[in-house]
């Protein structure tokens with residue numbers, strides 16, 4: 001596979017080495033994090049609440065100093081190169097600061113005017129384009145306080161898109177949105193990525209990461225558990241064994257005897273976890289043969305596709321609080 005290079009030849013647009021943050025109260029929020037975010041990826045930064053995602057993002061953006069380790073954005077060290085790098089990075093962190101009494105358009109004009117590096121001559125055109133990009137053209141004249149949460153979030157994204165960006169950093173961009181609002185933001189993220197922008201987004205929602213991300217890193221208690229292409233993360237985990245049979249009771253008994261754990265019977269379907277212990281990995285074909293030998297009539301036999309959730313549970317030994 002050829003590695004995608006960013007326009008200026010940067011392979012990893014975000015890279016951290018041993019990045020650590022211990023807050024003054026002694027809380028170790030991020031613990032020796034080595035993160036590699038490839039150019040062109042939609043990178044999901046996944047972890048339950050309190051696992052250190054926001055703290056990491058704040059260090060990446062130069063908002064707080066790491067206790068130890070280093071971080072680079074677009075190949076330049078942070079926070080040292082913040083001035084040169086940050087204009088090329090759009091960020092949406094902790095919700096957009098909006099003025100409710102101003103319209104969506106006026107909010108963007110005000111935001112852009114506060115940026116000394118933004119060109120006032122192109123302001124109007126850039127604001128119009130950003131509103132169009134996030135689908136707020138029709139609502140541009142409405143006061144922001146009349147916006148739904150999803151529209152406010154889209155306006156926040158528009159403020160991150162007032163100039164061309166090589167990287168977008170979004171902290172929980174769909175948090176608090178209803179399903180429709182979530183869909184809109186996810187579609188927008190996919191479109192931005194299709195235009196070549198690398199998108200780094202944090203989320204505590206596994207299915208969100210599976211739906212929009214090409215790559216992911218999984219955090220738990222300040223530590224990186226794993227990272228890589230989403231397809232590979234899930235593929236590294238074995239899915240559950242699933243047998244369809246008119247003899248489910250007998251099938252469950254035989255499978256348990258052969259070391260299958262967490263056996264669940266639902267009508268004519270019996271599922272369970274393949275045995276992991278022992279020197280030799282268990283070949284599912286042997287389990288099938290044993291079922292048949294025991295007189296169990298097997299209609300279908302297979303392994304379910306492992307999800308990122310299976311991978312998370314296998315890696316951390318913990319359940320994932322999907323509802324957050």
Ligand SMILES: Nc1ncnc2c1ncn2[C@@H]1O[C@H](COP(=O)(O)OP(=O)(O)OP(=O)(O)O)[C@@H](O)[C@H]1O
Nearest residue numbers: 023025027029047048049050051052053054055056
């Ligand atoms: N300013 C702070 N001072 C002390 N401790 C903090 C501070 N900010 C965060 N923490 C602690 O650091 C840990 C990581 O928090 P962080 O906000 O980075 O996690 P998160 O994964 O982003 O979770 P959430 O989605 O809830 O924000 C938590 O235990 C949190 O209580």
